[in-house]
Amino acid sequence: MTDPQLRTMPAGRTPDISSEQRLAEIRREAGLHGAVKAQGIRPAGAPFPAASEETGYYGIPLLKEPAWTWEIPLYFFVGGAAGSAAVIGAIASYTGADRKLVRDAQWIAAAGTVLSPALLVADLGKPSRFLNMLRVFKPQSAMSVGVWTLVGFSAGAPAAAFAGFLQDRFGPSLPLRIIENAGQAVSMAFGLPFSNYTGVLIGATAIPVWNENVGNLPIHFGASGLSAAVGMLELMGNDKSRALQALGIGAAMVECWEGFRLESKAKPNLEPVKRGLSGAIVRTGGLLSGPLPLVLRVASAMTSGRQSKRLRRFAAASAIAGSLLTRIGWIHAGHVSARDWRAPLEIPRTLIAKY
Amino acid sequence: MSVTAFLTDSTLCIGCKACEVACKEWNGIGEDGLNWSGNSYDNTGALGHSTWRHVKFVEHMPEAGFGGNAPELNTWAFSSDVCKHCENAGCLEACPTGSIVRTEFGGVYIQPDICNGCAYCVVACPFGVVQRNPDDGRAFKCTFCYDRQKAGLIPACAKACPTESIQFGEIESLKLRAKERVEELHSRGMQDANIYDSADTSVGGIHAMFIVRGDPRTYNLPPKAEVPTIYLRKGWTSSAIAAAMLLGGTLLAFLAESQRGGA
Ligand code: SF4
Numbered sequence: 048m049t050d051p052q053l054r055t056m057p058a059g060r061t062p063d064i065s066s067e068q069r070l071a072e073i074r075r076e077a078g079l080h081g082a083v084k085a086q087g088i089r090p091a092g093a094p095f096p097a098a099s100e101e102t103g104y105y106g107i108p109l110l111k112e113p114a115w116t117w118e119i120p121l122y123f124f125v126g127g128a129a130g131s132a133a134v135i136g137a138i139a140s141y142t143g144a145d146r147k148l149v150r151d152a153q154w155i156a157a158a159g160t161v162l163s164p165a166l167l168v169a170d171l172g173k174p175s176r177f178l179n180m181l182r183v184f185k186p187q188s189a190m191s192v193g194v195w196t197l198v199g200f201s202a203g204a205p206a207a208a209f210a211g212f213l214q215d216r217f218g219p220s221l222p223l224r225i226i227e228n229a230g231q232a233v234s235m236a237f238g239l240p241f242s243n244y245t246g247v248l249i250g251a252t253a254i255p256v257w258n259e260n261v262g263n264l265p266i267h268f269g270a271s272g273l274s275a276a277v278g279m280l281e282l283m284g285n286d287k288s289r290a291l292q293a294l295g296i297g298a299a300m301v302e303c304w305e306g307f308r309l310e311s312k313a314k315p316n317l318e319p320v321k322r323g324l325s326g327a328i329v330r331t332g333g334l335l336s337g338p339l340p341l342v343l344r345v346a347s348a349m350t351s352g353r354q355s356k357r358l359r360r361f362a363a364a365s366a367i368a369g370s371l372l373t374r375i376g377w378i379h380a381g382h383v384s385a386r387d388w389r390a391p392l393e394i395p396r397t398l399i400a401k402y
Numbered sequence: 403m404s405v406t407a408f409l410t411d412s413t414l415c416i417g418c419k420a421c422e423v424a425c426k427e428w429n430g431i432g433e434d435g436l437n438w439s440g441n442s443y444d445n446t447g448a449l450g451h452s453t454w455r456h457v458k459f460v461e462h463m464p465e466a467g468f469g470g471n472a473p474e475l476n477t478w479a480f481s482s483d484v485c486k487h488c489e490n491a492g493c494l495e496a497c498p499t500g501s502i503v504r505t506e507f508g509g510v511y512i513q514p515d516i517c518n519g520c521a522y523c524v525v526a527c528p529f530g531v532v533q534r535n536p537d538d539g540r541a542f543k544c545t546f547c548y549d550r551q552k553a554g555l556i557p558a559c560a561k562a563c564p565t566e567s568i569q570f571g572e573i574e575s576l577k578l579r580a581k582e583r584v585e586e587l588h589s590r591g592m593q594d595a596n597i598y599d600s601a602d603t604s605v606g607g608i609h610a611m612f613i614v615r616g617d618p619r620t621y622n623l624p625p626k627a628e629v630p631t632i633y634l635r636k637g638w639t640s641s642a643i644a645a646a647m648l649l650g651g652t653l654l655a656f657l658a659e660s661q662r663g664g665a
Pocket of ligand 1: 433485486487488491492493494510526527528530531532543
């Protein structure tokens with residue numbers, strides 16, 4: 048009596064002479080030797096783990112992913128903008144540019160000196176841990192150089208902003224003027240490396256997509272920081288400055304070139320900045336930092352009145368967003384790159400596992 | 403004080419994980435999950451903040467003669483991985499606090515009371531060894547049993563290893579022993595036995611050498627590990643160019659504007 052649940056004949060093999068002979072053979076071998084020397088069947092497509100030239104150690108990533116949390120890309124963004132703003136503020140002041148522009152730039156720089164350590168402390172977990180970075184200076188550690196740059200920057204930028212503020216409030220004063228100038232000089236000296244050292248920081252690591260680009264990341268991040276600073280200044284109302292417009296165009300051109308350079312290379316280690324989510328973020332960041340603001344700025348220069356102003360504000364906003372996305376994208380790409388088990392083992396992508 | 407080293411001989415390892423257990427017990431590291439990875443019998447996966455010795459289970463496809471097994475069977479090698487204690491250590495160079503130091507025994511040691519958890523060493527290690535403990539925030543890795551060595555003892559893993567697969571001793575004599583062992587293996591027909599010691603890269607040699615069979619990549623050992631400080635020159639040059647462009651560009655832009663305004 049067949050089970051009423053059985054709707055069809057079970058799929059399977061039909062026994063024949065050879066299949067029965069094979070079973071008898073296995074029985075004989077087992078009885079004779081106490082073991083059967085056969086591999087058994089390896090189902091096609093089954094995940095059979097094997098360590099090989101094609102799979103490395105089962106495709107387990109060798110490198111560790113960065114342990115940094117969301118604070119770090121934000122820190123990169125803030126540092127880039129603040130450092131560039133300090134340079135703009137100092138030079139604008141020395142060349143006798145508009146007072147408001149100088150003040151705004153000083154405030155962006157000063158705000159950076161508050162936000163940057165706060166973000167670092169948030170990543171470290173405990174405020175006291177930040178102080179451990181100040182027990183040594185190690186030129187061979189980009190992190191150490193960067194922290195000391197931040198310390199120097201923090202000595203200059205707030206002093207300049209505060210001295211400037213007091214003079215605006217209570218009228219000119221020679222001592223305050225001296226403090227302001229000195230603060231500006233210090234913040235500019237440290238702002239120059241502060242605006243781009245983060246490119247060295249991630250470039251000089253074992254992460255393939257980062258160290259592959261170590262010769263360009265500082266320029267890329269520097270231009271990104273400058274365009275963010277320019278954008279912020281413009282959105283704060285300094286949208287008549289031709290100098291800022293020129294700087295914005297220059298930064299956007301560098302960003303265009305950086306984007307072109309990345310896109311024109313077909314190295315497998317660059318995939319994280321081109322494919323997947325990290326690639327989409329980097330590419331969107333690049334578009335918002337380079338071509339889009341460039342076009343908008345040129346259009347703004349060719350038009351006049353409210354139209355021109357609107358185009359310029361769009362360019363500014365686009366550059367700021369682009370700068371932030373660029374940092375988020377590159378950090379994300381580092382994670383993806385660390386997970387690429389082939390890269391550090393130098394296993395070509397074209398080698399596909401046979402099993 | 404003499405410079406010491408590990409020589410981990412995978413041809414002697416039986417995969418008993420005594421080293422992993424001994425390491426965890428001596429150093430007081432918690433159990434961190436016993437999950438089968440599905441990758442052979444490896445239930446550890448990789449080195450990390452709570453795993454300072456990791457026995458790899460390396461299954462090669464059947465290869466006649468390999469491992470002395472029957473030709474139909476997969477060969478199975480075990481190898482106990484550990485921090486390489488690099489001659490030029492990426493983690494040590496990158497550490498901004500001076501927490502990571504070179505001990506008098508030549509090992510690379512993280513001083514836990516100074517580590518501030520910046521995690522820069524994590525991305526600076528070309529062997530993916532050091533890791534930040536997410537609960538504690540600081541980075542951890544093999545200490546080379548600095549405490550035991552100071553007391554004149556050998557590291558816990560080497561002491562617990564029942565087959566002397568993990569050998570410990572003065573580095574030069576261990577290097578010699580490694581060469582002799584590989585020659586012996588060759589003479590026994592294991593032509594693929596070789597020493598792994600990143601001596602010819604910028605890492606400049608490691609204080610935890612390995613004897614493996616076949617391609618070291620199957621043991622997740624990188625063929626060309628580089629210490630990331632080699633990228634610094636290029637990076638700072640680019641940084642200087644960027645700074646010069648920022649300074650020059652800003653000067654030009656504002657000078658041009660002030661002249662315009664003045665005229
Ligand atoms: S293997 Fe990694 S953690 Fe160990 S010394 Fe070398 S760089 Fe440091």
